[in-house]
Amino acid sequence: MTRPDQDSPRDLAAAYALGALSRDEAARFEAYLATSAEARDEVSEYREVAALLALGGPESAPGRALRDRVLARAGVQSAPPQASAPRASGGRAREYGLWVALAASLLLVMGLGAAVLSTARQLAAAKQIAASAGQQLAARDATLDAILAPGVQLVQLTASGDPEPGIQLFWDRQRHRAIVNGYRLRPVAQGKAYQLWFIKDGKPVPSVTFKPAPDGRASVGTVPLPADGSISAAAVTVEPEAGSLQPTSPILLVGTLPKS
Amino acid sequence: MSDGAPHSVSAADFALVARAAAGDQRAIGPLYDRYGAVLYAVAYRIVGQAADAEEVVADAFAQAWRDAPRFDAGRGSVAGWLTMIARSRALDLVRARTRRDRITASAAADRPEHSPAMGDFRPDPAGALEHAERRREVRQALASLSAPQREAIELAYFEGLSQSEIAERLQEPLGTVKTRVRLGMQKLRECLRPFYFERGQ
Numbered sequence: 001m002t003r004p005d006q007d008s009p010r011d012l013a014a015a016y017a018l019g020a021l022s023r024d025e026a027a028r029f030e031a032y033l034a035t036s037a038e039a040r041d042e043v044s045e046y047r048e049v050a051a052l053l054a055l056g057g058p059e060s061a062p063g064r065a066l067r068d069r070v071l072a073r074a075g076v077q078s079a080p081p082q083a084s085a086p087r088a089s090g091g092r093a094r095e096y097g098l099w100v101a102l103a104a105s106l107l108l109v110m111g112l113g114a115a116v117l118s119t120a121r122q123l124a125a126a127k128q129i130a131a132s133a134g135q136q137l138a139a140r141d142a143t144l145d146a147i148l149a150p151g152v153q154l155v156q157l158t159a160s161g162d163p164e165p166g167i168q169l170f171w172d173r174q175r176h177r178a179i180v181n182g183y184r185l186r187p188v189a190q191g192k193a194y195q196l197w198f199i200k201d202g203k204p205v206p207s208v209t210f211k212p213a214p215d216g217r218a219s220v221g222t223v224p225l226p227a228d229g230s231i232s233a234a235a236v237t238v239e240p241e242a243g244s245l246q247p248t249s250p251i252l253l254v255g256t257l258p259k260s
Numbered sequence: 261m262s263d264g265a266p267h268s269v270s271a272a273d274f275a276l277v278a279r280a281a282a283g284d285q286r287a288i289g290p291l292y293d294r295y296g297a298v299l300y301a302v303a304y305r306i307v308g309q310a311a312d313a314e315e316v317v318a319d320a321f322a323q324a325w326r327d328a329p330r331f332d333a334g335r336g337s338v339a340g341w342l343t344m345i346a347r348s349r350a351l352d353l354v355r356a357r358t359r360r361d362r363i364t365a366s367a368a369a370d371r372p373e374h375s376p377a378m379g380d381f382r383p384d385p386a387g388a389l390e391h392a393e394r395r396r397e398v399r400q401a402l403a404s405l406s407a408p409q410r411e412a413i414e415l416a417y418f419e420g421l422s423q424s425e426i427a428e429r430l431q432e433p434l435g436t437v438k439t440r441v442r443l444g445m446q447k448l449r450e451c452l453r454p455f456y457f458e459r460g461q
Contacts, residue, residue, distance in 0.1 A: 014445035015438065019347070020416035020423050044336035048456040049448050051343040053417050054301035056398040062300040062314055067292055069318045074288045074325040 013039055017046030157234060157255035165216070167253050169234055176227070178234075180220040185212035193241040194218065194252075199233040200226050209243045231257055273338035280328035288325060295339055297391060298457070299346040306350035306418050307357075316353055320346040339457035351420040394455050401451035409444030412437050 009032040015021050016029050033039050157167040165186065170179040180196065188194060193209040205226045212218040225231065236253040273294070279287035296317065303316035323345050331341060402410055415421045415429065423441060427434040 011438070011442055015416070015423055015441050018413065018416040018441065018445065019344075019420065020426070020441060022422045022424060025422075040335065044340065045449060045456075046445055047336045047340035047344065049445060049452055050417055051298065051302075051337075051340050051457060052394065052398050052452055052455065053402075053413070053448075054298065054305045054343070055395045056402040057301060057305040059395075060301060060304040060310075060313070061297060062317060063310075066300070066314050066317060067289070067296065069314070070292050070296070070321045071285075071288055073318050073322040074285055 009036075010039060010042070013042040014046050017043050017050050019050075155234065155255050155257055157236060157253040165253065167218075167236060167255075169255070171257065173225075176225045178223045178225060180208070180210065180218065180223055182210070182212060182216075182218035184216045185218055186216070187212060187214075188238055191241055192238050193243070194236050195239040195243055195247075196220075196223065197235045197237065197247060198226050198231050199235060200231045202232070204235070204247055206243060206245055209239065209241060211241070233257055274333060277328050277331045277338055280325055281331065285325075288321060291324070291338075291342070292321060295342050295457075298339070299342055302343050302346045303350045306347065306420075307353055312353055312357075313350070316346060316350045319349045323349065337457060347417070347420075354420075397452065397455045401448050404451060405444045405447055406440075409440045409447070412440040413444050413448075416441060 009029060012021060012025065012029050016026060016033075021029060033043065153171045153173070155169040155171050157169065165182070165184040167180060167182040167185075170181070172178060182194070185194065188211060193211050195209045196207040197204040198207055199205075207226075208220050208223050210218045210220050233254060233256045235247075235251045235255075237247045237249045237251055239248060273291075276287045276291050276294075280291070299317050299320055300313055303320070304310065304313040307313050307316060320342065324342055327345070331338070335341075405413070411430075412423075412426055415426045416423070421429065423437050424434055426432075427437045430437070
């Protein structure tokens, strides 16, 4: 009988990254991982090591046709081999630069602390919004551009008491607007709607109302931000569907905004 | 502040995964150009056969495309994530093949002496050079381990065995196997740190 309890959890990082722990050991180690940033760093470094291991084996290379197969499987039309380089057409080059800038801005957001959510959820939100923008490539690209433009920050509104529902605000300071993406929102009663509030100079300023779809999702494309003043937070309450001037019910979701 | 910096995900890789997550299929080509060769190496080493290795790589990218929205930069690099996917698909295939072979009683593994020619894959000389340099360093690092350390690590990574299974296979005490894995990986880490895929972004 193995007794993994006797190992110090730190000693297991290498074996975990190699995939050499039994299912039980791995589950226990993951519980420890959740509590230790140092251990997570260690695992991620050992994964880099593991990723290199295969290069110590016999020389091998895939056939030229594999690239096309990979692209076809991901539902892509065959692209020229140099697709990674920005093309000469102005639009593509601009988009590429934008995306690189977006990565930097997303990474920046990841370092913000309280208002930050995991990369995975940021990406999921982007995908969700992209899907909800309809099938037209142009419309989807425009929405993505808006979410992912340089300087746009992501603010997570969380529900008090219940971690499940959430709203993400893509916060575009330069263009004075935000994009709302809600998920797992509970249905509202007849005649009611969710309403967004900005907390400006300590006072709630009314913003848009919206209703979730049956799957709990809601998205609002362009929400103007209140001019002037310092906006410190955003919150959501349930209000009559025409909207209120002052909140009439408790705050359901709230999140603090990064300082400019 | 020591956290974050050493293993932060490269911005270019992250942007590609973000694009894939957002449904932009054009991100897959550049990801393949960056990591196709190493995913193939992982797959080939595990399945030991070119056609199956290619199937694994195609599977792995299809899964990466589906899983992109769940990619978590806090857990490691894009290269680490992709190779984990490829390893796991390859091990799945080997396990399925083992079951099938048992049924048909044809255990002969198809291990061709020659794989397709090098030079097909990387059009740019700089990339090929870097690839060759990495290969050399990894070989050297592996050669610096004791044979039992190397064996334990390879059984874990390429055959998907747990430490207990390795101990059983080798008829060695579990504690010994654990120590080999740990010390061997520590040594590899010291040798290979400058050659991680993350380097240089």
